[in-house]
Amino acid sequence: MxxxxxxxxxxxxxxxxxxxxxxxxxxxxxxxxxxxxxxxxxxxxxxxxxxxxxxxxxxxxxxxxxxxxxxxxxxxxxxxxxxxxxxxxxxxxxxxxxxxxxxxxxxxxxxxxxxxxxVKPEKEIASPKNTALIKNNNPKQTKLQLLLDSLALDYLRDPNNSSLSIGIVDGDVSSTYFYGETKKESGKVPDEKSLYEIGSISKTFTAFLLAHAVNEKKIVLTDDIRKYLPGEYPGLQYKGTPIRIVNLANHTSGLPRLPTDFDTSPGFNAEDPYKHYTKEMMYQYLKSFKPDTAAGRRTEYSNFGYAVLGKILENIYQKPLEELVKQTITGPLKMSSTNFKIAESEMALMTIGYSETSGKPVPYWQLGAFNAAGGLNSNIHDMLLYLKANMANVNPDFILSHTETNRQTDQSTALAWVLSPFRGKTVIWHNGGTAGFSSWCGYIKDKKLGVVILSNSGDEVNDIALELLSLSLKQK
CATH class of the missing domain: 3.10.450 (Nuclear Transport Factor 2; Chain: A,)
Known part of the structure; x- marks a missing residue:
């Protein structure tokens, strides 16, 4: 994720x-x-x-x-x-x-x-695509556009990869670039409406909802999570130290990346791995889970922790996560195409996802109870609106979601967002990955520079994003 x-x-x-x-x-x-x-x-x-x-x-x-x-x-x-x-x-x-x-x-x-x-291993590509045939809308006039072209074509020369939708914010100017095909051999270049799974970037939406709940005084970051869970969980603490809400948001809860019974529970399907795991299974697992260290002592990335956080937010507001996201984020920002479930009328806009290793189409993931961890779909149009709102800290909820809550040696975590040193500045970012999609969203703190990248391949796009930010920063 x-x-x-x-x-x-x-x-x-x-x-x-x-x-x-x-x-x-x-x-x-x-x-x-x-x-x-x-x-x-x-x-x-x-x-x-x-x-x-x-x-x-x-x-x-x-x-x-x-x-x-x-x-x-x-x-x-x-x-x-x-x-x-x-x-x-x-x-x-x-x-x-x-x-x-x-x-x-x-x-x-x-x-x-x-x-x-x-160390990123060099990828051996047996039969690379002829990059001269890869369609795109890049005018290739500026240094940044030339770099973007080189990076995009290098990524798409791999026949396992299919398309890139890239958005760049530089000051008050936004630009979009589209490469490749929404479906292989279709000849259809993506556009600002083309939809992608955004994976774990969804966690930043969940973190925003948490910040909103804190600012509405519905919840406190230091609260014991058991306060918001149904039933009794006497073992969900370590030597008297409970798991707190903030620990779910910054991955210091001690909860595993996935429950240990995740792939052994009835209904598990490796091609759509999250669909079977219900909230009842989540609660049952929490009843049996015993931390091996105090929360806050260790950083361990946890999709399960974010799934639990999503259920806590639903319990607080007595509304489904989908409604909370629409009411609090996508509605106000006019992100009409960002949803957990794609409307039938928009299915034609959904790109086909491809395996990073085989290049074959893979099924879309249905995250179900794990929607808070990675279930959203979106497009460049909407993600640029979201990126610019984050960059501008347009309300107190955005500000709180970017506030550091856990510092590691080199970088820190806010509420979902990662804060990393970068070329003498700080980059605030998150990425995502599902079986057939990769994504990256981030910006330079205190600079009006940001990037969103969406790909319908499992091959990560981190390096492309950082190279684009690096050159943009040099040109400032």
Whole structure:
């Protein structure tokens, strides 16, 4: 439902050191030794005093002990790649994967900057499409349009991918670009009305509803979630610490990504995986769930947590989620084509979703009880309205939904929205993915720059969005 960009970033006192490889080699070697022997405090002590003033020792321990070690294991080797301006780049091999490391150090080997990034494997495309034949509306006149064209064609050269609808906000000007086909071999280029599943971007709508409920004094972020659930849940706490509403909204509840019985419950269908799981099943699972740590201690992305949050909002207002979204968000913003269920009259506008790996059409997902986590469909017209409303913080509900509630080492979470450092600024974003669709929506804080991308392929579009924002920022 979301594809997180795993990046841990620190940017403090960026001093330019020419040819700093001998220094960074030593620092990386020391970091690897400390990590492999579990000396996390020693890693913390590798940072400059200025860095320590911002980073906590606990955050470093969490990063290496909880975020890197369980999925990746120990570091087995590391190799210098190159040096760009003040940063040295390394490829770090772990027992169960690889990561890229950007790092800068002072002459005393103390770290001033570091960033862990995933290694995106090069995609082997056996029979790429002839990009000259890919239809689009891009006039290719400005630097940004030329970059967009290059990025879009590179994405669509993969025959598994079919179309892109891209919206860009720059100041008071919005522009839209459409590439490819809404259905393969149809020759039909998407337009501003073409519909896509937006996956986990739906969580930002749910977060807005929560902010609205808080501002209406219907709920408090620190409330115990059991206050709004039917029945008794004595085990839904850890040593007296309950799961609070805010923990559902920022993924620190301790609830799993999906219930452990999700794919073993009666009616499970891998092609439409969420349809079978009812709210009654959700409540029953919560009755048996016992947290293994206090809420707020660990960040673990949870679709289930957002499904629970959606049900809590329905319980508070005694209205279905669909009605709440229309009444509070899509109605006021005139987003008439953004819905959980597509009207029969608009089905012809729905693009066909394609598998990232096979390129074959896949069924649309029916999220049912998980609608709050990822059930919305939308188009570029509506999503640009939504993006601009978020960028402008048009009312207190938007402001609260963007307010930081949980800080990790490099980035923080508001209510659903992720706040990440980006080119010396902050990007506020969320992405989404279903079996046949990918999406991204975000903007640069305090700058009138934003991007929405919708694709009818499961292949993620994060990199395209960030490249477009990066060039837009440079041109400011």
């Amino acid at each position: 979301i594809r997180y960009i795993l990046a841990f970033l620190l940017l403090i006192n960026m001093c330019a050191f020419a040819q700093q490889r001998p220094l960074t080699d030593q620092a990386v070697g020391k970091l690897a030794d400390n990590y492999n022997t579990g000396l996390y405090t020693a890693i913390y002590n590798q940072f400059t005093p200025e860095a320590k003033a911002i980073l906590s020792e606990a955050s470093i321990i969490q990063l290496y002990k909880e975020n890197l070690l369980p999925p990746l294991g120990r570091i087995t080797s590391w190799n210098y790649v190159d040096e760009v301006k003040t940063n040295a780049n390394y490829l770090v091999n772990f027992e169960r994967g690889k990561m890229r490391l950007k790092i800068a150090v002072r002459k005393d080997l103390l770290i001033t900057y570091y960033e862990w990034l995933p």
